[in-house]
Amino acid sequence: MAEIFTAIGLMSGTSMDGIDVAMLETDGEGMVVRRQNLSVSYDPAFRDRLKQGLEDAKAITKRDERPGSLAGLERDLTQRHAEAVRFFLRENNILPGDVDVVGFHGQTVLHRPDEALTVQIGDGALLAREIGIPVVYDMRANDMAHGGQGAPLVPVYHAALARNLDNPQWPVCFVNIGGISNLTCVGSDSAIVAFDSGPGNTLIDQWVETHAGIPFDQGGRIASEGRVLPALAERYLANPFFTDEKRRSLDRNDFRPPEGGDAELSDGARTLAFVTAAAIFRSAEHLDEMPKTFVICGGGRHNDTVMKDLMALAGRTGATLLTAEQAGFDGDAMEAEAWAYLAVRSLKGLPLTFPGTTGVEKPVTGGLVAGADAIFSCARH
Numbered sequence: 001m002a003e004i005f006t007a008i009g010l011m012s013g014t015s016m017d018g019i020d021v022a023m024l025e026t027d028g029e030g031m032v033v034r035r036q037n038l039s040v041s042y043d044p045a046f047r048d049r050l051k052q053g054l055e056d057a058k059a060i061t062k063r064d065e066r067p068g069s070l071a072g073l074e075r076d077l078t079q080r081h082a083e084a085v086r087f088f089l090r091e092n093n094i095l096p097g098d099v100d101v102v103g104f105h106g107q108t109v110l111h112r113p114d115e116a117l118t119v120q121i122g123d124g125a126l127l128a129r130e131i132g133i134p135v136v137y138d139m140r141a142n143d144m145a146h147g148g149q150g151a152p153l154v155p156v157y158h159a160a161l162a163r164n165l166d167n168p169q170w171p172v173c174f175v176n177i178g179g180i181s182n183l184t185c186v187g188s189d190s191a192i193v194a195f196d197s198g199p200g201n202t203l204i205d206q207w208v209e210t211h212a213g214i215p216f217d218q219g220g221r222i223a224s225e226g227r228v229l230p231a232l233a234e235r236y237l238a239n240p241f242f243t244d245e246k247r248r249s250l251d252r253n254d255f256r257p258p259e260g261g262d263a264e265l266s267d268g269a270r271t272l273a274f275v276t277a278a279a280i281f282r283s284a285e286h287l288d289e290m291p292k293t294f295v296i297c298g299g300g301r302h303n304d305t306v307m308k309d310l311m312a313l314a315g316r317t318g319a320t321l322l323t324a325e326q327a328g329f330d331g332d333a334m335e336a337e338a339w340a341y342l343a344v345r346s347l348k349g350l351p352l353t354f355p356g357t358t359g360v361e362k363p364v365t366g367g368l369v370a371g372a373d374a375i376f377s378c379a380r381h
């Protein structure tokens, strides 16, 4: 019988809005039972420190360098993750000994796939000591070492979820709209093709932060009052990222928000919401077959203007578009769940990425383990 692990995943994504915590029971393959989850927001001062961290990271040439504020930031980020785990355990009356492993993403501060350089700050050994649970971390590096883009890693989990769907129209495409968007297309034969699909919420977030002093456009309301500026939208959509033969993974800074003079507040937000949706469909043109079902996950699905545009674009292809919840999942917890699932796959030496997901030369596993002594005594059957 397959080993079943209880795993917690921790995600601090490119939006830098906070830490998502989610728990699963899984064998790292077809068996997935989703358990509790919660999110802990970063305060504005810590978000500012993370943003400074992205600036300081530009000086990194080797992935273990921590110039400027980064060493202190890595320590504090790790402590915040430890606190989030302790809070999660307390809230749900779970003991550390009930959890077999934690999958720790950390915070991406630099991602340059063309230079095979990706840096997630987060000290796995410190986290394992703090919470008393083994930790799997740094799961992107081995993919890059084997010629992969280092992202996206979530597709293998999307594929596991797709198997739980009730008689869907295939292919099914999971779209994750975080700071950056990515998609995973799963065929009826379980084959997966995945890639980053464009800027997600990051442009909208930066636009409304600069021009309205708020972290995101709640519900897409500001956008709903504006109109799409076609020339501005095309400036983004004409980026070679969409037409290049090769699918590339994105750094948060690969697409920059418009200049102040390019638009007024609501037209800018409206145009960027359209760009978010249209980018996904431009990228989807690289799939062999247009998906028949789209499942929308990630914080971007809370932006009604983005969702309206996605609906319209899906409608043109005759596809059905569902939110993660309509498909029976939790769209806010999915990435954290994925990191729990990936941690279990890592412990079992199973591949995390595939030629069809990151362009890696062959299926490869990944991740480093901290606090490993405990692992072999804790896997339950």
Ligand SMILES: Nc1ncnc2c1ncn2[C@@H]1O[C@H](COP(=O)(O)OP(=O)(O)OP(=O)(O)O)[C@@H](O)[C@H]1O
Binding pocket: 011, 012, 013, 014, 015, 016, 017, 176, 177, 178, 179, 180, 181, 200, 201, 202, 204, 205, 215, 216, 217, 218, 219, 220, 297, 298, 299, 300, 302, 303, 304, 335
């Ligand atoms: N109520 C809401 N209305 C509009 N947008 C929202 C709402 N809630 C969240 N968002 C958007 O979702 C973002 C967070 O999404 P999510 O947590 O999926 O991203 P992430 O995991 O940080 O990014 P990535 O997947 O790129 O690593 C916020 O920055 C915001 O733009």
Ligand SMILES: CC(=O)N[C@H]1[C@@H]2OC[C@@H](O2)[C@@H](O)[C@@H]1O[C@H](C)C(=O)O
Binding pocket: 013, 014, 108, 111, 118, 150, 151, 152, 153, 154, 155, 178, 179, 180, 181, 182, 196, 249, 250, 335
């Ligand atoms: C380098 C990095 O952190 N990339 C993130 C980012 O955020 C979304 C998109 O770009 C995605 O490819 C990836 O995260 C998700 C969780 C992934 O690896 O699947």
